[in-house]
Each structure stands twice: as structure tokens, then as C-alpha cells.
Amino acid sequence: MTDPDVPDSSAAKSSTSTRRGVVFGHLDRLNEHPVIKTLVAIGELVGLAVFVVGGLVAVAHWLAPGDPATTRSPETSVVTPMPSPTPSPSTSSSTSVPPSTAGPACWTSRRTAVDCRDQHRLEEIPEVSNCDLGAVVDFLGGVPALDVTVARAGKSPTGKCAVDAGREVYGSARDALRGEAGASWRRCVDRRVTKNVACSALHSGEYVATGSQRRATAAECQLASAKYLDQVPGALVEDLEVRVFDVASGTKDPARCIIDARGNHLLTTSVHALGSRPVPVFSQ
Incomplete structure (x- = not known):
């Protein structure tokens, strides 16, 4: 006997199956629709492309881990110092060229x-x-x-x-004339041999210029000698005398006067800037 108050379960199941069949029927018809098939195919291609690109990027990272284009860090950067250039060995110059252009030649x-x-x-x-x-x-x-x-x-x-x-x-x-060795660059004369010598050697007289190429006068020689000696020649008359050097006007050599040691005396060094110092007379 069937209870009239209890719903028929078989009928309910039949109704549910019918509805599911209708839904799946509609889905089958959608799957067969050409537009839907095209969209599905496009989605599959896009997914495949994403997969391939991702794989290539991973491979590139693995092959070149130090590439700054793929491993750049926002926090730190590494700077590799450039190696210092190695100076090339200098070559010897010929004897006609000075050894250094920076100093005297x-x-x-x-x-x-x-x-x-x-x-x-x-x-x-x-x-x-x-x-x-x-x-x-x-x-x-x-x-x-x-x-x-x-x-x-x-x-x-x-x-x-x-x-x-x-x-x-x-x-x-x-600047040799300003130093202690200045006498070796000044020109003197030794009357014993009638020869010009450096004032660092024993000599009898020392040459002085007047700044003119004309033959000097006695007054011009006295004035030039006073500047040269840093002393009035008259104060040294016991040891020295000033005389005009016998040279023609126009001679290019600047020597015009001679400061001579008196008598047979000789001088041991230059009398330039003598001032109040003793005359350097050679003691025999």
C-alpha cells in the first residue's frame, strides 16, 4: 500500500534526471557551437604561449645568473674596479736627444x-x-x-x-754667478802668462763690462768697478787699481775695464761684491 501522505520518491528521481538531461543537452549543444569552439582553441593557444615563455625565461635565468639585465637588484649594486694600466717600458733615445724634456738639456x-x-x-x-x-x-x-x-x-x-x-x-x-762657485764662471787674466783664466784660479786682474760697446773712459771704468766691487775703488788703492782695457769700439766682447792687483801680487778669487771684506791677495 502506498501512503497517500508520503511523496513518491521514484517520481521525484525521474523528474531530477529529466532536468539534468536537459541541462547537459544544452551544454552539449554549446560545446558544438562554432564560436565556443573557436574561443576554447584561442584560450588553449594563449595558455600554451604563456607556458613556453615562462619556460624560456627560467632557462635564461639559469644560464646567465650574473647578467645585469636579468639579475639587477634594487637594494645593492656591485662595482668592479678597472685594472690599473701597466706602463710600457721606455725606450732609450739616441744621443742627439736630451735624456729628459722636463729638466735642463x-x-x-x-x-x-x-x-x-x-x-x-x-x-x-x-x-x-x-x-x-x-x-x-x-x-x-x-x-x-x-x-x-x-x-x-x-x-x-x-x-x-x-x-x-x-x-x-x-x-x-x-744662476751659477750667484752661487759659491761663481768665480769659476767669471773671466780674469793672468799677466804671468798673458792668458785669460777663470777667476777661481790664481790671476792678476778681473774684467768688468760697462754696458757699452764703445771704448771705455777712465771715469766709466771707475763707476763700473764701484758697482762691481760694491765698494769705492779708491778705498782699495793699496791692493787694487782700475784701468781701461785697450779694446777698440764696436768689439762685441763686453770686457772694457780691468781691476788689477797692484805690483806683482796675485788674487785667489773674484773681487765681485767684495764690499768691506779683505782683498783676496795671494800670500806667497
């Missing part, structure tokens, strides 16, 4: 380039307009209108103006 009597601290005869005078005795005296630190030197104006192997010491010397000649 000097050459021996055989015209071999050397360091000016070594023995040499020629020293280049930089940036000079007139290569004459005035330029030489200027370079030596003297006064062209007063000082007379044993050095001459010459030419270096490079064709530039140079101091020709007339002998082999050591050290640069720049």
Missing part, C-alpha cells in the same frame, strides 16, 4: 746628450730671443752690463741657443 764636448748633473760642456738656454753673450750672462744669473764670463754663446745639437762653458763642468749653469 746638456751635452758633452763630443755632443752626447747627458744629465746636467754629469760632466758636460753645453747647456741649452730655453726661450731666448737673441743667442749672444747677454743671453748667457742672464742665464748665469749675472748682469750683462757689468759681468764678464768665461762662457760663450753656442748652439746645441738640436740647433738651440746654449751656454758653452769652454770646458767640461758638472751641474747646471743656471
Whole structure:
């Protein structure tokens, strides 16, 4: 017997199955629709592309972990210092070129380039307009209108103006007349042999210029000698006398006067800037 108050369960199940069949029927018809098929195919292609690209990126990261384009960090950066360049070894220059362009350029009597601290005869005078005795005296630190030197104006192997010491010397000649060795660059005369010598050697007289190429007068020599001695010559008459050097007007050599030792006396060094010091008379 069937209870009229209890719903028929078989009928309910049949109704539910019918509704599900209708729903799945509609879904089947949608799956068969050409538009839906196209959209599904596009979605599958997009998914495949994303998968492939992701895989390629992962491979690139794995192959090049230090690539700054893929491993850049926002917090820190690493700077690799560049290696210092290794200086190339210098090559030796020929003897016609000075060993260094930074310092004085000097050459021996055989015209071999050397360091000016070594023995040499020629020293280049930089940036000079007139290569004459005035330029030489200027370079030596003297006064062209007063000082007379044993050095001459010459030419270096490079064709530039140079101091020709007339002998082999050591050290640069720049400002030599101002130093302790100034006497070795000043020109004196030894009457015993009638020969010009450096004032550092025994001598009888010392040359003085007047700044003029004319033959000097006695008054001009007295004035020039007073400047040279830093002393009035009359105060030294017991030991020294001033005389005019017998040279014709127009002679390019600047020597015009001589400060002589009286009698047969000789002088041991220069009387330049003598002042109140004793006259350096040689004691025999």
C-alpha cells in the first residue's frame, strides 16, 4: 500500500534526471557551437604561449645568473674596479736627444746628450730671443752690463741657443754667478802668462763690462768697478787699481775695464761684491 501522505520518491528521481538531461543537452549543444569552439582553441593557444615563455625565461635565468639585465637588484649594486694600466717600458733615445724634456738639456764636448748633473760642456738656454753673450750672462744669473764670463754663446745639437762653458763642468749653469762657485764662471787674466783664466784660479786682474760697446773712459771704468766691487775703488788703492782695457769700439766682447792687483801680487778669487771684506791677495 502506498501512503497517500508520503511523496513518491521514484517520481521525484525521474523528474531530477529529466532536468539534468536537459541541462547537459544544452551544454552539449554549446560545446558544438562554432564560436565556443573557436574561443576554447584561442584560450588553449594563449595558455600554451604563456607556458613556453615562462619556460624560456627560467632557462635564461639559469644560464646567465650574473647578467645585469636579468639579475639587477634594487637594494645593492656591485662595482668592479678597472685594472690599473701597466706602463710600457721606455725606450732609450739616441744621443742627439736630451735624456729628459722636463729638466735642463746638456751635452758633452763630443755632443752626447747627458744629465746636467754629469760632466758636460753645453747647456741649452730655453726661450731666448737673441743667442749672444747677454743671453748667457742672464742665464748665469749675472748682469750683462757689468759681468764678464768665461762662457760663450753656442748652439746645441738640436740647433738651440746654449751656454758653452769652454770646458767640461758638472751641474747646471743656471744662476751659477750667484752661487759659491761663481768665480769659476767669471773671466780674469793672468799677466804671468798673458792668458785669460777663470777667476777661481790664481790671476792678476778681473774684467768688468760697462754696458757699452764703445771704448771705455777712465771715469766709466771707475763707476763700473764701484758697482762691481760694491765698494769705492779708491778705498782699495793699496791692493787694487782700475784701468781701461785697450779694446777698440764696436768689439762685441763686453770686457772694457780691468781691476788689477797692484805690483806683482796675485788674487785667489773674484773681487765681485767684495764690499768691506779683505782683498783676496795671494800670500806667497
